[in-house]
Amino acid sequence: MSRQHCVVIGAGAFGTALATVIAANGHEHVTLLGRDRSLMTDLATSRRHEEALPGIELHPDLQYSCDPEILEHANTVLFVMPSQAQASAADTYGPHLQAGAVVVTCAKGIDRETTGLLSHVLEKRLPGHPVAVLSGPGFAADIAKGLPTAMSVAAADLSIAESLARSISGPTFRLYASADPVGVQLGGALKNVLAIACGMVEGAGLGDSARAALIARGLAEMSRLAVALGGEADTVRGLSGLGDLVLTATSHQSRNLRFGIALGRGDAIDSSRGGLVEGAFAAAVASRLAESHGIDMPITQAVAAIIDGLLDIPTALEQLMSRPITTE
Ligand SMILES: NC(=O)C1=CN([C@@H]2O[C@H](COP(=O)(O)OP(=O)(O)OC[C@H]3O[C@@H](n4cnc5c(N)ncnc54)[C@H](OP(=O)(O)O)[C@@H]3O)[C@@H](O)[C@H]2O)C=CC1
Numbered sequence: 001m002s003r004q005h006c007v008v009i010g011a012g013a014f015g016t017a018l019a020t021v022i023a024a025n026g027h028e029h030v031t032l033l034g035r036d037r038s039l040m041t042d043l044a045t046s047r048r049h050e051e052a053l054p055g056i057e058l059h060p061d062l063q064y065s066c067d068p069e070i071l072e073h074a075n076t077v078l079f080v081m082p083s084q085a086q087a088s089a090a091d092t093y094g095p096h097l098q099a100g101a102v103v104v105t106c107a108k109g110i111d112r113e114t115t116g117l118l119s120h121v122l123e124k125r126l127p128g129h130p131v132a133v134l135s136g137p138g139f140a141a142d143i144a145k146g147l148p149t150a151m152s153v154a155a156a157d158l159s160i161a162e163s164l165a166r167s168i169s170g171p172t173f174r175l176y177a178s179a180d181p182v183g184v185q186l187g188g189a190l191k192n193v194l195a196i197a198c199g200m201v202e203g204a205g206l207g208d209s210a211r212a213a214l215i216a217r218g219l220a221e222m223s224r225l226a227v228a229l230g231g232e233a234d235t236v237r238g239l240s241g242l243g244d245l246v247l248t249a250t251s252h253q254s255r256n257l258r259f260g261i262a263l264g265r266g267d268a269i270d271s272s273r274g275g276l277v278e279g280a281f282a283a284a285v286a287s288r289l290a291e292s293h294g295i296d297m298p299i300t301q302a303v304a305a306i307i308d309g310l311l312d313i314p315t316a317l318e319q320l321m322s323r324p325i326t327t328e
């Protein structure tokens with residue numbers, strides 16, 4: 001039987017990391033589809049993406065393209081561009097997809113325009129294609145280096161998630177299947193907001209105890225929103241929720257944590273530097289969702305207000321610490 005063809009769209013850090021680790025697993029023929037022709041030519045020649053993954057050699061079996069027509073042969077298509085670009089990418093690449101190809105959103109965020117989950121955005125724009133989500137604790141550089149990593153892949157139809165987990169997993173990259181795409185993707189989106197909060201605590205010198213409190217109470221916020229939107233609290237306690245929250249809230253590899261540290265120190269924020277900060281978008285969208293569902297998410301709402309310049313960190317802290325005493 002001929003090998004399945006997996007196309008990874010988005011030649012940034014995570015797309016390139018996923019493409020190289022899936023190619024290394026050897027189950028699938030893998031192509032990385034980017035939109036910058038000179039970059040793709042350079043990757044094919046050098047087998048390195050120095051800007052996104054410095055010093056890392058990409059797997060020799062990985063193929064490169066900037067031609068969307070290669071999607072016509074793909075059984076599995078990973079969308080690995082920022083959350084706010086997923087809708088337009090679906091419109092661009094959708095017409096080239098093979099009938100029935102499974103599409104997987106790998107971004108961690110919520111669509112700002114519609115406040116919809118990314119799986120719903122893709123389902124709406126790509127009718128006839130089963131949609132799955134891939135999320136969980138894993139930095140692109142760790143994955144691309146072949147360090148041990150475990151993440152979740154979820155689809156409403158568990159058999160689709162299980163089939164993806166089998167075809168994408170390998171010796172260093174392990175996927176767990178889930179039937180809760182809502183819980184899995186909300187974990188990925190909301191942990192970024194909480195990582196910004198933990199960064200602020202670090203930058204403002206508020207101590208490790210405060211960070212632990214934010215992680216635990218932040219997890220409670222994540223669960224409340226996930227359950228309200230049809231996800232499961234158990235999922236939030238797994239890899240894609242707690243696992244990714246702990247990683248992102250404690251590692252300086254995280255762009256969201258570093259952004260929070262800069263805010264906490266009172267540094268001037270230059271949005272053209274420091275890379276993609278998904279939590280800065282998700283904070284406002286999650287706050288709107290919390291409000292419309294009547295859910296209490298004080299940490300998320302404080303982060304959104306601080307980013308919007310409506311609140312300062314000392315006042316946010318005072319507000320969080322003076323909330324009515326309650327049970328856990
Ligand atoms: N980096 C990491 O460690 C991890 C990242 N993620 C998630 O993956 C997503 C992407 O992050 P990351 O790879 O780090 O980001 P990068 O900034 O490194 O790369 C983003 C890539 O998306 C491409 N892109 C942007 N818009 C489009 C579009 N409309 N169509 C096609 N390609 C597009 C960009 O291409 P161009 O250069 O041409 O603009 C770029 O190659 C985020 O949601 C992030 O949270 C998840 C786990 C780990």
Ligand SMILES: O=C(CO)COP(=O)(O)O
Pocket residue numbers: 108136137138139140192195244247248253254255256257276278
């Ligand atoms: O999601 C990630 C690790 O799981 C990457 O986090 P940052 O986007 O904060 O760098």
